[in-house]
Amino acid sequence: MERDAIDLGTVKISVLFRKMFIPTLLGMLSMSAVTAIDGIFVGHGVGSDGIAAINICIPLLMIFTGIGLMAGVGCSVVASIHLSRRKLKAARLNVTQSLLFVTLAALIPSVAILLFPRRTALLLGSSDHLLPMVTDYLMWFVPALTFQMWIAVSLFVIRLDGAPKLAMWCSVVSAAVNVVLDWLFIFPLGWGVMGAALASTIAIVTGGTIAISYLLLFARSLRLHPLKASRKSMRLSLRNIGYQCRIGSSALLGEATMAVLMFTGNQVFMHYLGDEGVGAFGIACYYAPFVFMIGNAVAQSAQPIISYNFGTGDMARVASAGRLSLLTAVVCGIAVMSAFTLCPRFLVGLFLPPDDTAARIAIGGFPTFSLGFVFFIANLAAIGYYQSLKRIGPATAFALLRGVALLVPNFVLIPKILGETGIWLAMPVSEAGTFLVIAGFYLAARSKVNGLVRPNNG
Numbered sequence: 001m002e003r004d005a006i007d008l009g010t011v012k013i014s015v016l017f018r019k020m021f022i023p024t025l026l027g028m029l030s031m032s033a034v035t036a037i038d039g040i041f042v043g044h045g046v047g048s049d050g051i052a053a054i055n056i057c058i059p060l061l062m063i064f065t066g067i068g069l070m071a072g073v074g075c076s077v078v079a080s081i082h083l084s085r086r087k088l089k090a091a092r093l094n095v096t097q098s099l100l101f102v103t104l105a106a107l108i109p110s111v112a113i114l115l116f117p118r119r120t121a122l123l124l125g126s127s128d129h130l131l132p133m134v135t136d137y138l139m140w141f142v143p144a145l146t147f148q149m150w151i152a153v154s155l156f157v158i159r160l161d162g163a164p165k166l167a168m169w170c171s172v173v174s175a176a177v178n179v180v181l182d183w184l185f186i187f188p189l190g191w192g193v194m195g196a197a198l199a200s201t202i203a204i205v206t207g208g209t210i211a212i213s214y215l216l217l218f219a220r221s222l223r224l225h226p227l228k229a230s231r232k233s234m235r236l237s238l239r240n241i242g243y244q245c246r247i248g249s250s251a252l253l254g255e256a257t258m259a260v261l262m263f264t265g266n267q268v269f270m271h272y273l274g275d276e277g278v279g280a281f282g283i284a285c286y287y288a289p290f291v292f293m294i295g296n297a298v299a300q301s302a303q304p305i306i307s308y309n310f311g312t313g314d315m316a317r318v319a320s321a322g323r324l325s326l327l328t329a330v331v332c333g334i335a336v337m338s339a340f341t342l343c344p345r346f347l348v349g350l351f352l353p354p355d356d357t358a359a360r361i362a363i364g365g366f367p368t369f370s371l372g373f374v375f376f377i378a379n380l381a382a383i384g385y386y387q388s389l390k391r392i393g394p395a396t397a398f399a400l401l402r403g404v405a406l407l408v409p410n411f412v413l414i415p416k417i418l419g420e421t422g423i424w425l426a427m428p429v430s431e432a433g434t435f436l437v438i439a440g441f442y443l444a445a446r447s448k449v450n451g452l453v454r455p456n457n458g
Contacts, residue, residue: 008308009084013320020301021328023164027155027171028293036350037179039286042196043351045186050193053133055282056124057141059259064145066255067105068152069296071098073251073387074244076156077307079222080388083160084311092225094240095157095215100227101241102149113142133193140197147208154211160304161222166214174207246392253396254380257403258292261285261427264411268423272415277423279358283351284369291336295377298329299384306388322385329381333374340370365424372428375435382438394441402434 008016042050075098082091113120121134151170158167178199185195215224227233262285269277302325309317340347344366345354352359379402386395407430414422414429 008080008305009312009314009317013305013317013324016305017301017321017324017328020159020164020304021297023168024159024301025294025297027168028297029290030168030172030175032290032293033175033179036286036290038182038196038200040350041182041186042193046192046196049130050133050196053126053130053137053193054196056121056126056130056134057137059263060120060124061141061145062255062259064106064109064149065152066252068102068149069255070245070248070252071102071105071149071241072153072156073248073300073303073384074098074246075153075248076160076303077247077388077390078240078244079157080160080304080307081311081390083221084308088221089225092222093227093237094244095153095222096224096227097237097240098153098244099150099212099215099224100237101244102153103146106146106149110142110145113138136192136194137197140194141201144201144204144208147204150208151204151211154208154215156300156303157222158211158214158219159300161219163214163220164301166210170207170210173210174203177206178203247387247390249392249396249399251387253399253403254292254296254383257399257407258288260403260407261288264408265423265426268411268415268426272420272423273361276357277361279352280361280365283348283358283362284366286351287340287347291373291376292380294332294336295329295380296384298325298332298377298381299387301325302381303384303388306385310389318389325381325385326378329378330374333377336377337370337373340373341367361420365420368421368424369427371425372431375428375431379431379434379438382435382442398434398438401437402430406430406433 038054042054075094078094079091082088082094117135117138118131120138121131124134126134151174155167155170158164158170181199181202182196185191185199189195191198215222217223227237265281265285269281273280302321305321306318309315309321344363347366348354348359348362352362354360354363379398383395383398386398407426410426410430411423414426416422418425
């Protein structure tokens with residue numbers, strides 16, 4: 001397997017970031033493309049009921065993804081600092097502990113869901129009409145959750161180990177397998193929602209197997225390390241896992257933010273614009289993961305650089321990496337916003353005919369909705385920066401601010417003032433408000449530090 005030797009402590013920051021960012025971005029976008037292509041295939045091959053059945057399952061799947069990202073971020077930050085201090089065994093133990101944690105976190109609920117799929121579907125809000133398709137999707141997708149969690153953690157570790165291209169290929173191969181099998185199972189074989197779930201399961205198992213094989217057999221530094229079964233070892237493992245989860249908790253909140261955005265948006269669009277409005281917002285929700293993954297790619301590419309140099313005490317390199325990640329976030333946000341502003345008809349047309357009522361609502365709303373993308377991506381980069389410095393409090397506070405404290409009230413209040421336009425503006429206003437708070441916090445902290453080091457000439 002290909003490995004890239006990357007010295008996080010001496011190589012020029014811009015070179016390091018580019019080596020991390022390009023493959024990470026491509027891998028992230030390929031994962032998002034799978035979600036969109038799934039929607040297109042299911043929409044054309046099964047119909048709106050198929051999309052609705054899968055959408056009912058999405059919040060549950062996002063929770064699992066969020067737990068995996070939480071463990072992956074925390075594990076990567078801690079392992080980066082251990083590596084910077086030449087504590088190789090400690091870094092390996094943290095990686096192993098993180099993977100064991102997500103394995104248990106996936107296996108136990110998976111068994112319960114497989115034993116009670118009908119009850120799970122009803123708890124998720126399935127109607128009687130959609131119940132057979134929802135239970136089908138759960139039964140065929142849930143076995144992949146453990147592998148999905150392995151991927152979520154392993155990609156962080158593989159990039160930290162100096163193999164960002166391999167991390168990219170884990171995602172790309174998984175995406176390619178999913179697309180091919182989606183077409184085969186849904187169209188020639190006519191397996192419907194079950195086919196979509198089975199395609200995703202096989203693709204995720206493929207990616208997870210590649211990732212775990214690397215960590216077991218080919219990793220340069222961060223191979224898995226056996227854990228002791230003693231009571232003391234288990235107690236230390238639990239403490240380390242708790243610490244990792246605290247560091248990565250804002251990553252879980254990031255996934256929760258997407259869930260809140262989808263759930264609250266559905267309710268508000270239904271109230272103001274009916275089923276067609278929900279359909280329009282549904283198309284936006286298929287594209288939202290692209291924006292989220294771009295922000296994640298920026299944050300995850302900067303994270304090992306920032307954490308490693310923070311561990312060595314080189315704050316000049318930490319600051320340089322932070323500035324570069326923020327600049328990259330702003331450029332990416334402008335590019336995505338431009339696409340949604342200039343090409344809404346094309347983007348919506350991939351899912352629905354442009355003359356459809358829901359399509360017309362989406363085409364009109366996409367330019368307004370996209371105003372928040374610059375702030376959306378920049379906020380994710382900023383939260384990732386504070387995570388990388390183990391600043392758990394600020395990272396968590398900013399994640400809660402953008403995900404709940406501002407988003408829900410804006411969805412309720414702004415439409416009352418501006419009507420339909422206000423619905424599309426709720427997310428941009430929330431992200432802009434969060435960005436202003438983060439900027440104020442950063443400037444205040446910087447001013448305080450400057451005041452402490454300023455010589456007293458009096």
